[in-house]
Amino acid sequence: MRTKNINLLILIVLLISGCATTTTGPMPAGKNTYVMSRQEGALPSGSEPLLAEVLSEANIFCSNQDKEIKLINSTENPGPYILGNYPKATITFSCIEPNSNK
Numbered sequence: 557m558r559t560k561n562i563n564l565l566i567l568i569v570l571l572i573s574g575c576a577t578t579t580t581g582p583m584p585a586g587k588n589t590y591v592m593s594r595q596e597g598a599l600p601s602g603s604e605p606l607l608a609e610v611l612s613e614a615n616i617f618c619s620n621q622d623k624e625i626k627l628i629n630s631t632e633n634p635g636p637y638i639l640g641n642y643p644k645a646t647i648t649f650s651c652i653e654p655n656s657n658k
Contacts (some may be wrong), residue, residue: 582617585648589628590614593646606633606645618651626652 581592594610607630618625626649633644 564652582614582649588650588652589619589648591646591648592617593644595644596642607647608644610645610647614647614649617647621651622654623651624651624654 565620573603578595578597580594582590584590584593592610592614594606594613611625611627611630615625627647629648631646634655
């Protein structure tokens with residue numbers, strides 16, 4: 557009976573961890589260039605605006621340096637969301653001085 561409870565607990569932990577949303581970055585990708593991504597877990601709800609969330613986090617990162625975000629590239633995973641191909645949004649950006657040429 558104890559082994560059954562332990563196995564059930566392990567299964568629940570694995571299911572919950574597969575549902576988590578993870579954020580990476582900002583990771584340096586060259587001089588004043590960064591990459592950041594946000595990914596849903598195994599059971600996406602479909603309600604999270606991943607691209608908007610990662611853009612917001614990048615904007616906070618730049619504003620903490622008294623700079624503005626300059627988006628270089630953005631990609632979203634089109635699916636299908638099976639076999640580890642989870643919903644994901646990735647951006648490449650730089651932080652620039654306010655009022656500089658964009």
